[in-house]
Amino acid sequence: MRFLRRNWPDPAEIADLRQETYIRVYEAARRKRPSPVQPFLFFVARNLMIDRLRHRNVVSIETLADADWLNMSDHQPAPEQRVAARQELQRMQDALNRLPPRCREVVVLRRVHGYSQREVAEKMGIKEETVESQMVKAMRALTDALAEPGDRTVTGARRIWTRRH
Helix, strand or coil: CHHHHHHCCCHHHHHHHHHHHHHHHHHHHHHCCCCCHHHHHHHHHHHHHHHHHHHCCCCCHHHHHCCHHHHCCCCCCCHHHHHHHHHHHHHHHHHHHCCCHHHHHHHHHHHHCCCCHHHHHHHHCCCHHHHHHHHHHHHHHHHHHHCCCCCCHHHHHHHHHHHHC
C-alpha cells in the first residue's frame, strides 16, 4: 500500500489497484509460485499503474516527473514463459469465443476497449444494469472456463471479482 500511495496520484484508485494486483498475483501463483515474491508483487503493481496511465487521455506532467519507479529493471521472460503465456492467451480467446454474443460484446467493450459501463450501455442501446449483469455472467463463465479441473480456488476468485464489480 505504501508503494501504491507513494506512486499513484489518485488516492481513490489505490484500493482498486491493490485488488487488481492481488488478483493478477493470485492468477500467476496458480500456475507457478513467483520467486522471489516481493519483487514480483511490485512489478505487477508497477505494470498496472503503467497500464492505467496509458489508458488515460491526458497524463499530467507531475505524474511523469514523479515516475522514477518506472526505472525498475525489467527481465525478459524465458522462452517457456512466452509459450505458456501464448497458450494462456489462446485459452482466454477460446473461452471468450464461447460466450453468448451480447456477453462477449460487453466484455470486449469494457475490458479490451476500456469503455465505462455507461458508455457500453449507450453504445449497445441497453441499460447499465444489463451491462453489469452481463459482465458478471461473462466473468463467471470465463473464470470457470479457465480454471483447472478440480480447482476449488475459482469460487474465491469469483467472489473477489464480483465484489469489485
